Amino acid sequence: MKSKTDEELMELIVQNHRQALEELYDRYVKLIYSFSLKISKGNTDKTKEIVQLVFLRLWTTKSTYNPAKGQFVNWLLTITRNIAIDLIRKEQKHKGTIPFELDEMQQIQDQQLEDVLQQVSRNLVKQQIQEAKRHLSEPQQRLINLLYWEGYSLSEIAELEKKPLGTIKSRLHQTLKKLRNYFSKETGGARHGK
Amino acid sequence: MENKCENLSLYIIDELTAREKEQYERHLRMCAHCQHELESLQETWQSLFYEIEEVDVPETLKAEVMDFIFEKNEPVQREHKVETTKKSLIERFKFIFKKQFSPLSTGVAAVLIIGLAGLYWHNLHLKDTITALENEAVGPVQIVSTYALKGQGLAASANGNAYLLQEGSDISLVIELNNMPGTKDKEVYQVWLLKNGTRQNAGTLKPDQNGNGLITYRLPPAHSFDDIGITLEPNPNNTQPQGVKVMGTF
Incomplete structure (x- = not known):
């Protein structure tokens, strides 16, 4: 199992190989767990629920991954975010209130040796994002946080910001472009227009 | 930049409706600008994920996740067990039967x-x-869809509504018209159902003195249509329109 690619593992999952699912778990749980913990603001029960739902989705809706449409990891992370946002939105509806605290989690963890390389490159990406985000204006930063991490829809954000939806839409476009440009600057322009 | 290009970022964050998404994907195939932008912006959006602190996963989590998934399959296994006990019951029954x-x-x-x-x-x-x-x-009667009808030409002042009613497996079309100009002699208003350029006769009516008319028509099984047209015909029972169109869906 260890030598198989993610795509091969997905094919085995289609044939009901539990071991393949366990291998994918071992490979990606740290990412999924960390993401879920952040998006649920450190709530470990909710984090567990999200992780369970993500792997259940992998096990039950097997055929939806299409290698032609992009990397496996991006597909997996998109699923994770969708599940997490669904859960969060459901709860917001229940409570009727809007939690506004961002980025509360500050936990420094020790790392396993074999993960170090991967982690270094992820940390680089993280630094890049944080660096790029610093160049955004205050409203642009708020937009990304509400949209990406808090799971608000654009029209909800328009309401919160008391701005027309069209303004928020173009703000999003500008923000994504600005982030992209800072990314590409830091990676020597290699990504731009790829 | 063409108008549709504005939907690029909405497409990336997956906030388009299914219909808008389909339209945008069609646009994307033709638009070099969007194609050029899509990949790098999508990558940017996806990389926001990595702004996380990586934390250690509790060791017990794996067992909990796997139990959560595979417990769902357990009822199937249990059923097997029930079946085997059933079988042995039948065999025991047979044995008693034979003895008696x-x-x-x-x-x-x-x-x-x-x-x-x-x-x-x-x-x-x-x-x-x-x-x-x-x-x-x-069985309840349900309105499947409604259409608004508007007059033109001779009957410009007329208006009306049409309803598709479903009762069990039967579908009927009910058309209600108002402000219709009166008809002379043998003249009738005739309803046509249009589908891919072919017309089907769906009955005729004469409005009352106040210009109101009502007609119901039972659709043949599995029949569908795109639009409704009404013509003023010199005689009833035409199979193809001879008169002019006076009303239609819009």
Whole structure:
């Protein structure tokens, strides 16, 4: 199992190989767990629920991954975010209130040796994002946080910001472009227009 | 930049409706600008994920996740078990049966039991048919869709509505018209259902003195149409329109 690619593992999952699912778990749980913990603001029960739902989705809706449409990891992370946002939105509806605290989690963890390389490159990406985000204006930063991490829809954000939806839409476009440009600057322009 | 290009970022964050998404994807195939932008912006959006602190996963989580997934399959296994105990029950029953009855009485009893089972099955079947009939009789009428009709030309002031009603498996079209100009002699208003350029006659009507008219038409099974047109015909019962169109869906 260890030598198989993610795509091969997905094919085995289609044939009901539990071991393949366990291998994918071992490979990606740290990412999924960390993401879920952040998006649920450190709530470990909710984090567990999200992780369970993500792997259940992998096990039950097997055929939806299409290698032609992009990397496996991006597909997996998109699923994770969708599940997490669904859960969060459901709860917001229940409570009727809007939690506004961002980025509360500050936990420094020790790392396993074999993960170090991967982690270094992820940390680089993280630094890049944080660096790029610093160049955004205050409203642009708020937009990304509400949209990406808090799971608000654009029209909800328009309401919160008391701005027309069209303004928020173009703000999003500008923000994504600005982030992209800072990314590409830091990676020597290699990504731009790829 | 063409108007549709604005939807690029909405497409990336997956906030388009299914229909808008389809339209945008069609646009994307033709638009070099969007194609050029899509990949790098999508990558940017996806990389926001990595703004996380990586934390250690509790060791017990794996067992909990796997239990959560594979417990769902357990009822199937349990059913298997129930089946096997069932089987052994039947075998035990057979054994007792053999001990108690001679072959002849077993045969007679078997015939009786089969007969009884047959009657019971027949009875059940009958019951089903009766409930089905009852259900059909009281099946609710549902409006499947509605159309607004607007007059033109001779009947510019006219307006109306059409409803598709479903009752069980029957579909009827009900058309209600107002402010229709009166008709002379044999003149009638004739309703046509249009589908891919072919017209089907759906009946004729004459409005009352106040210009109101109502017509119902039962659609043939599996019949569909795109639009409704109404013409003023010199004679009733035309199979193709001779007169001018005076009303239609818009």
